[in-house]
Amino acid sequence: MKQKVIAFSQVDQYVLSQLKQQYDLVEISPKLGDVNEQIRTHVQDADGMIGAGRLLNASNLTGARRLKVVSSISVGYDNYDVDYLTEQKIYLCHTPHVLTETTADLAFSLLMGASRQLAYLDRWTKQGEWKRTVGPAQFGQDIHGKTLGVIGLGNIGAAIARRGRYGFNMNILYHNRRENLAQAQPLNAQYRSLDELLQQSDFVVVAVDLNADSTALIGAREFELMQKHAVFVNIARGSVVNEQALIDALKQQKIFAAGLDVYEKEPLQSSELFNLDNVVTLPHIGSATAETRKKMAWLAYKNLVDVLEGRQPGYAVNGGFA
Known part of the structure; x- marks a missing residue:
């Protein structure tokens, strides 16, 4: 049985194609209704999440029984409740250096x-x-x-x-x-x-x-x-x-x-x-070039896969889980 991954925002198409081959992929979209409700529904049996630009905390992650990693396509991580993720032994990964x-x-x-x-x-x-x-x-x-x-x-x-x-x-x-x-x-x-x-x-x-x-x-x-x-x-x-x-x-x-x-x-x-x-x-475009966004998405993908395959991720904000 494939592990389940949630793409909680827009993700580079090549990375999405790789994820679809390896995992049971669910893509969250505002077109499908309330985003937080979608997350609450799908996170119940999800193993990993990848994306950026959404608030993730106890309000929409409660009940995540199998979640091992949130892989953010960003260097900043103020959108995420790091203390909550750490308490739940969920890795939070990010993408420094490439941007x-x-x-x-x-x-x-x-x-x-x-x-x-x-x-x-x-x-x-x-x-x-x-x-x-x-x-x-x-x-x-x-x-x-x-x-x-x-x-x-x-x-x-x-x-x-x-x-x-x-x-x-x-x-x-x-x-x-x-x-x-x-x-x-x-x-x-x-x-x-x-x-x-x-x-x-x-x-x-x-x-x-x-x-x-x-x-x-x-x-x-x-x-x-x-x-x-x-x-x-x-x-x-x-x-x-x-x-x-x-x-x-x-x-x-x-x-x-x-x-x-x-x-x-x-x-x-x-x-x-x-x-x-x-x-x-300017509209928050610090990393907004095609080349850099692809590098960020690929690094986030590698962080996600490392955790799901039992390896230590290269760029974890938290960690030390038994």
């Missing part, structure tokens, strides 16, 4: 786009406003040789810093809960307290994991500390930033601009951010 460079590319694109007002000037040009030589209202900020402050010098943060250091000859500052010399030394990156980094950086990029320490890390007080010409970029999680405080800082020109890929509520359907010219808003 590092792609996400860093996106972060630096936001930094450049916000600093040179690209989104605003694109609209301005298409609306026929380009009637004479541009003036100060259309001027941007130089990037080369400036100071880049990275909050969260992990793999993605370090990849962003490399682009600044070697591509734009930027001075690199960073803030972590603790110093990270392995990442910092090759970049000549200097450790700073959060307040010092905000005060001294021309560009601030947030690349931290979402946890108890990083939730609401940046608010009104922190924006007050930043320089008026500063550009703020968030590619971490929306909950790291007090969104209303950011909106106020942009409206009051306490900072020059912002580039955002994440928000407190997603998908973002309406927001004061949409009325501001000094912010670039």
Whole structure:
């Protein structure tokens, strides 16, 4: 008898074809009714789950008698109740590393786009406003040789810093809960307290994991500390930033601009951010390239299969189960 696997979101077609050959595959779809009710029904005798972008916790996993693994096609795992999964001895796996460079590319694109007002000037040009030589209202900020402050010098943060250091000859500052010399030394990156980094950086990029320490890390007080010409970029999680405080800082020109890929509520359907010219808003596309999404799906598939075939998965968030 084949083991049963639930695909709880859209999954790469090649990976789906592999799963269909090996397992009894059930695909969850909003077209089939309430998603959580589908999960509750099918998880009762499921052995594994694969997907991304859905909240999974006791409310929709209760009664999962055989579930061994939830394999997420993501690096972040704040959608999952890790404590509950661990208590139930269910592996939670994720896909780090394969999206590092792609996400860093996106972060630096936001930094450049916000600093040179690209989104605003694109609209301005298409609306026929380009009637004479541009003036100060259309001027941007130089990037080369400036100071880049990275909050969260992990793999993605370090990849962003490399682009600044070697591509734009930027001075690199960073803030972590603790110093990270392995990442910092090759970049000549200097450790700073959060307040010092905000005060001294021309560009601030947030690349931290979402946890108890990083939730609401940046608010009104922190924006007050930043320089008026500063550009703020968030590619971490929306909950790291007090969104209303950011909106106020942009409206009051306490900072020059912002580039955002994440928000407190997603998908973002309406927001004061949409009325501001000094912010670039993207729909959470940090890893959204065809090549990277295929790599993520394949790694999630390998994590899933490893557990179902009795092997230790390569990228488990939890573990140590007997």
